[in-house]
Amino acid sequence: MNVNILAIESSCDETSASIISNGKILNNIVATQSVHEKYGGVVPELASRAHQQHLIPVVHEAIESSGIAKNELSAIAFTKGPGLMGSLMVGVSFAKSFAFALGIPLIDINHMEAHILAHFIDEPKPQFPFICLTVSGGHTQLVLVKDYLEMEVVGETMDDAVGEAFDKTAKLLGLPYPGGPLIDKYAKEGNPKAFQFPISDMPGLTFSFSGIKTAVLYFLRDNLKENSQFVEQNLADICASVQYTLIKTLMQKLKKAAKQYKIKDIAIAGGVSANSGLRNELELMSKELGWNVFIPKFEYCTDNAAMIAMAAHFKYQRSQFCDLDVSPEARLKI
Ligand code: KG4
Ligand code: ZN
Secondary structure: OOOEEEEEEOOOOEEEEEEEEOOEEEEEEEEEOHHHHHHOOOOHHHHHHHHHHHHHHHHHHHHHHHOOOHHHOOEEEEEEEOOOHHHHHHHHHHHHHHHHHHOOOEEEEEHHHHHHHHHHOOOOOOOOOEEEEEEOOOOEEEEEEEEOOEEEEEEEEOOOOHHHHHHHHHHHOOOOOOOHHHHHHHHOOOOOOOOOOOOOOOOOOOEOOHHHHHHHHHHHHHHHHHOOOHHHHHHHHHHHHHHHHHHHHHHHHHHHHHHHOOOOEEEEEOHHHHOHHHHHHHHHHHHHOOOEEEOOOHHHHOOOHHHHHHHHHHHHHOOOOEOOOOOOOOOOOO
């Protein structure tokens, strides 16, 4: 019998639906919310409303384009957390109602585990155990992945996420939200050694990114006092220098984790894995340290329902379903 699962993602500001059939992703429909751009960050209340508007059309498109009829669906999967409570509620409520109406099982998915399981959508796939560096707007984690559904967080940030550091720096430079991709773009033209910012020195595998944000703030304030055109004249160099510092911080801990756990299969996940500086560094490490590096396709790096569907496939195989009284958890842990 075919196993067809509809998966819904609504944890932050992307409304997404995907159908997986017998372990193969058939589609990945994503509606991005542009409403947040002018506010310089995601506004939770507006995100929930936009999910409410986008969800039905996105689900409809996923089902229509899959060629699978509603009565051929085997289960409904959804993101339980972590994420914005109001955004999660929209996806969870919809998934529950739909599963109840169709009389099929419901599968709850941890968004952070799903980011990692996105590596199993396409070839090449990492071998267990591997280490995944998950870097997004909300998280910075080093995860030891022992099996599809057996993961251990071995390091994480004690304050800001690295994506947040990219976005906050961009905001200070007057760039629109989300600024990470723009910093990446301007950094390509700049000198990464032009300006120096502190690399945090946290113990073990713990990250910290709040210091660099403050350092950039004071650096800009001091330089703008002397030259009001400082940012315009040095944009590429500032972006390159900040990016260099952020990537160096990530790489230091990643190398430490790989050494500590004696692992050479290294994966990255989350929106910041699109960063070209990080990708270059990883490529370098594959040559220098013999790492096998795994980077998902861009469409599976940022928030998407295909990764939720992939995770749901593994839970379905193990009959890991949840009850209809399930609630979202904004701070759900791996
Ligand atoms: O995983 P994601 O789509 O959403 C969550 O936060 O869960 O990640 C979004 C983050 C944002 O902070 C965005 O600025 C960052 O990923 N990002 C990048 C790049 N592309 C996306 N940061 C640096 N360089 C990029 N090329
Ligand atoms: Zn995410």
